[in-house]
Amino acid sequence: MQAAWQRLRKRIEARLNRLLRRPPQHIALAGAATGVAAVFNARARVQYGPVDTSDLTAAVEELDGRIRQQVDRLADLHERELDDVEALRDALKALSDQLENEATELRTRDQRVAVGGIRPAAFGLFLTAVGLLLIGVGLIVAG
Numbered sequence: 001m002q003a004a005w006q007r008l009r010k011r012i013e014a015r016l017n018r019l020l021r022r023p024p025q026h027i028a029l030a031g032a033a034t035g036v037a038a039v040f041n042a043r044a045r046v047q048y049g050p051v052d053t054s055d056l057t058a059a060v061e062e063l064d065g066r067i068r069q070q071v072d073r074l075a076d077l078h079e080r081e082l083d084d085v086e087a088l089r090d091a092l093k094a095l096s097d098q099l100e101n102e103a104t105e106l107r108t109r110d111q112r113v114a115v116g117g118i119r120p121a122a123f124g125l126f127l128t129a130v131g132l133l134l135i136g137v138g139l140i141v142a143g
């Protein structure tokens with residue numbers, strides 16, 4: 001009985017978490033140790049200390065090094081952004097192709113359904129015409 005309540009509680013919690021769009025928590029048990037893992041976004045802010053201006057050559061070299069680091073970081077971010085944009089374009093192209101294929105399949109299916117409905121109707125019309133012709137011939141012969 002207790003196990004049934006626990007399963008019901010877990011199902012309710014899972015649905016509530018999905019409804020509230022909470023990320024699932026993964027719990028790993030190892031002996032007496034318990035660990036909870038969750039997804040985190042890590043961000044870091046780099047701050048430099050003050051530049052020693054007593055030696056101007058060393059200060060300029062230090063500032064030049066800092067600027068080069070920042071330019072390299074910006075270039076890396078730009079490359080990552082370009083890769084992300086390219087990946088998004090590829091995904092969008094794949095979705096567009098998939099949508100076009102499904103639309104073509106639906107058009108083909110609609111044509112088959114339309115033609116499939118016309119054939120029995122035409123055959124019924126033909127049988128009606130033959131029936132009317134036979135009735136007319138019968139009336140002429142009997143008449």
